[in-house]
Amino acid sequence: MHLRVTLLPAARSSSVLDVRFDDERPLDSAGWQEVQRVVPVLSSLAAAQLRYCSPSARCRQTGDLLGLSPIAQPALRDCDMGRWRGRTFQEVAAREPRTVDAWLADPWSAPHGGEPLLAFISRVGGWLDTRPVDGDDWVVAVTEPSVVRAALCYVLRSPPHSYWRIDAHPLSPVTFTGRPGQWCLSFE
Template identity: 65%
Template sequence: MSVQVTLVAAARSSDLFDERFDEDRPLDRIGWHEIQLVAHSLVPLAAADLRYCSPTPRSRATGDALGYAPMAQPALRDCDMGRWRGFTFAEVAAREPAAVDAWLADPRAAPHGGEPLLAFISRVGGWLDTRPAQDIMAIVAVAEPAVVRAAVVYALNAPPRTYWYLDVRPLSTVTLTGAPGRWNLRLDAGAP
């Protein structure tokens, strides 16, 4: 018994340099344009047995635009960034450099008052491990790039610091196949 989970990173809702922690902005003009450019390769994923998304406006809109009609999953929400929510990394680093250093160095640290990285990775991994495992059941989930990164770290049983070295581009995909505690990773072509 195994399951195939394809994670699709949500289209963008802001310029890369204006991305904010735990943001919930809707898709921007560029995000909609990027969906149109890659839809032909992502629309077939709508045939999945189950279709999910992070509970953010951009994840929902990405899934809807691709014809997935996804069901929001609270476990796929972005990392709770506490008082840093809504700020850019640069803004937080300028105001709280020591706190940012602690957060980047220790996966158990939560100087922002939100969710530690280790808890975030475990939450996303817990969602993966509770997917129904039948003979190659196909699941697609549109999620925030941070959620995709956490899923990859969990699936590979990689050290939490690996999270910081993964770059997940909007509308890129990754497929995990397996069962709880035993996942294989397949990297797929991403958006231009």
């Protein structure tokens, strides 16, 4: 028995230059249009036995537009960025350059008062490892791009600094197969 887990980064809620830490904004018009364009390609995701999403508005809206009717999972929320929440990387780096450098260099640090990167990766990995395996089930989750990056680090057992080298593009699915503690990246 094995499980198939597909993570789908949600459509955008802002331009790339306006991406904010722990962003709770809903889909913007460009994001709605992105989803409408890919519905024919991603409609097969609705065949999954279990359908989840990160608790943010844009993840739920992306899932609903794709016909998934996903259930929000608190463990799939974005990394808690503490006092940096709602700010762009550029804003924080301009105000606190040394703090940002320390945060990027040390995966255990949380100078923002939120969640360290390693704790975030472990939380996402814990969610993967607690999925019930019942036959050959398929789980789909619409998530924040950061959740996909964290899951890739966890599954591949890569060093935490590799998190910063992963691009998770909106509406680009990533699939893992296996069972708790024994995951493989699957190219479909």
